[in-house]
Amino acid sequence: MLQIVKTETAALQAVNDFVVKFANVNGSGSASANQLFARSIMRMGVPVAPRNIFPSNIQGLPTWYEIRVSEAGHLAAREGTDLMVAMNPQTWDQDLASLRPGGYLFYDSTRAIPQSRFREDITIIGMPLTELCNAAYQDARQRQLFKNIIYVGALAALLDIEIEVIETLLKEQFRAKEKLIAPNIQALHMGRDYARDHLPCPLGLTIRRGTAIGDLISMDGNTAAALGAVYGGATVAAWYPITPSTSLVEAFMKYCAKLRIDPRTGKNNFAIVQAEDELASIGMVIGAAWNGARAFTATSGPGISLMQEFLGLAYFAEIPAVLFDVQRAGPSTGMPTRTQQCDLLISAYASHGDTKHVLLFPEDPHECFTFGAQAFDLADRLQTPIFVMLDLEIGMNERLCRPLTWDDTKRMDRGKVMTHADLEAGKTFGRYLDADHDGIPYRTYPGTHSSKGSYFTRGTSKDEFARYTEAGAAYVANMERLLRKFRTAETLVPAPQIRSAETPTRLGALYFGSSSAAMREAQDLLTTQNLDIDLLRIRAFPFNDDVRHFIDNHDTLFVIEQNRDGQLRTMLINELETNPAKLKRCVHYDGTPITARRIIALIEAHLPHRSAP
């Protein structure tokens, strides 16, 4: 069964630095086996960055699971595959083509494949997986599921992964269903033994135990953001299912069921409502927040489109709301399962009339958690919608990151809320009165006091005491105060982070969110090519003075983003009145996550005097 094609091209050789890709059919149960494989490498102390590449479909279409192994800790996607586990005949040709010269192809050799369908510059490893399964198992479902575990066993032998590490993971996974442990380990061994006896173990690609993991954790951004909402004190979630945000609310449900049950009564200290559409979701969030609860919704671009009218109301009537926007490729239905950073403009300036909204840009699950919790403080403090801008790349892929941290001395910042005692003490209450000169007025919760502090909330124009008026001066004063409030927001949102080059440079790059891993890798690669670039990672809108100074202190700035039109660049020009010629548009928007090489190519396109590497 073993076929090794002798080639002219040298087989790839690498330790702890390569890309493995699994080509599967969705619905075949491969996902958990592939995750097991990824986690086993992590347990050996070697950083991995797994990615799901999946269609908008339930069963039968191709899916891929890609794992980048990188001892150096590069977690961005990387072009080309070094080892292809080709389990899907539908995508055979495409999968074969994606292998780098000298790469390795692992496939199910039960059914003979004509020689013409292979490439000559790769190493081909056939294993009769179906035949082995059919011999060992009677049940069709078992054959399918254990086939996945068998190939994990074979890969362990081929890549020199310690089998005990995988055994431990299986024991942890099936702790609650103990009788599944033995058959899984048996299947694992079956794969390993076959590979050891029949295949060229180990390959040129191997895993060697490392120390690069430390206390890092691995989770997806949607789960982390949901946990942030739990820690941030969210009690009301209203949502409408939409890829790629659905798993965020599902994770919130899961965590609430564990962490938010009243121990005395068994009742829920939360309410989650699946609304009839995104309009109702944001309406419920606004109603709940108006009434003093911390409330959020999770959605994607099409949902943000539908919420526009309500977002204008929340801005103008000054109601806190938290929105998690897990971005996907638009416009319209776009590519629901492909990543982009394309909702900046529609979120920053959501709704008709003059509006500006606060946006947060987490780079990884750690920040999804931190910003997810912080968003509720910001919403209450600023009495306005706060958008946490994830994307499919961060939201739905497991990512290695710093452990989540929480300070138990921290208290929720409920913002400027006048209490019964304040009103009794005779404090002047004007719902839209700028009492503290920071643009932020005071509010009261409904039901606070029998004769003081009630007011009428409306989307129409009003005076400082919330009384209806169409007087131009009152309207303008209110709109100007909202601008003051937005300037106050600048001082409260997460500040940008600068990563300077080793030597002083007049070149800078601005980037945000899920581009960060690729950007950092690109900076390192460019340094080795004698091109120094300073980096500034934008973590929020409004932009603060650090962003302005960074732009002032560089001659040329590359604005790296994952959309067609350079939306961040547009906002920088619009908000900071930057000379557009200084800001170079560097966009990647084909729905795949951006890579370091792609960033370098985009930057070099603006540097014509440099020859391509």
Add this chain to the structure above:
Amino acid sequence: MTFLPKPKLHHPDLAENALGYTRRDYEGAISTLCAGCGHDSISAAIVRACFELDLPPHRIAKLSGIGCSSKTPTYFLGNSHGFNSVHGRMPSVLTGANLANRDLVYLGVSGDGDSASIGLGQFAHAMRRGVNMTYIVMNNGVYGLTKGQFSATSDKGAKSKSGAINRDEAIDLVGLALQLGASFVARSFSGDKAQLVPLIKAALSHQGPAFIDCISPCITFNNHQGSTKSFDYVRAHNESINFLDLIPAREEITVAFEPGTVETVRQHDGSLLKLRKLDDTDYNPRDRLAAMSFLAKHRDAGEIVTGLLYIDPEETDLHDQLGTTATPLNSLTEAELCPGAAVLAKLNAALR
């Protein structure tokens, strides 16, 4: 048009309710609707119902959408928090508000354009979700603020002020509310305060989605010959099936009712609904299917059936279904909400 405050002079002999409030404490700003507008009568009925029920004004939250009807919350309950939201979306805002604090009384006010056209979806889903609220539609069959277009509750064949004939079927919100699971369904007429006030009182006491479709003629755009929502037309075609009296839970019930003519329904909060039958039929307001068939039959005969049409006193609300804690969610603190660093350390450990 700006805000018109009402003079705060009280007549010294003004009657007080059990909480010591007078009717004035339940009033709002002066209405800016057209003189004679049916909506102002409904506002007055709301004021009276809340006063008579001894509800603390600040414990009521009033929410509305957009339109003439949705402006009315400015004109009643001036000591209550109010929310004039966006067109057709009051139900979702009210649902969210209710989730945040289950201890307030929620009054949603809407119109036929707001609830039967742009907001039909939200109307339907709020009913089926069982939100504990009183939902009043001030139904005049016409768009007033935009000057006289038909709304979705205009009857087929009705004539507009400019002479156009409505060719579309009318949407019957009462029929929809019944079908969608509202546990209190009534129809009334803004010109019949004797009927309307007890209905609003009963709805406010009801623990679940209570819907009142209140025909409320538009004096300016829909009160002419050929309209089926004019004062004259509604008076002539009003088929009132019962007369309701509400006895609050705290009042001892001493009256003995003559069997056959009066039906009583005990509500969840302990209040007693006393229903006096006004027609010869054997109408049973606890039979949802019969109510639907009765209404359809009378509608075909051109009659507008009013009264308490359906009641399920044992209805549960959205909070029951969600299993929410009894404490209002908006008053939970870090202690109940934030699991803390130790739990996070465990979660981290499971992610390695």
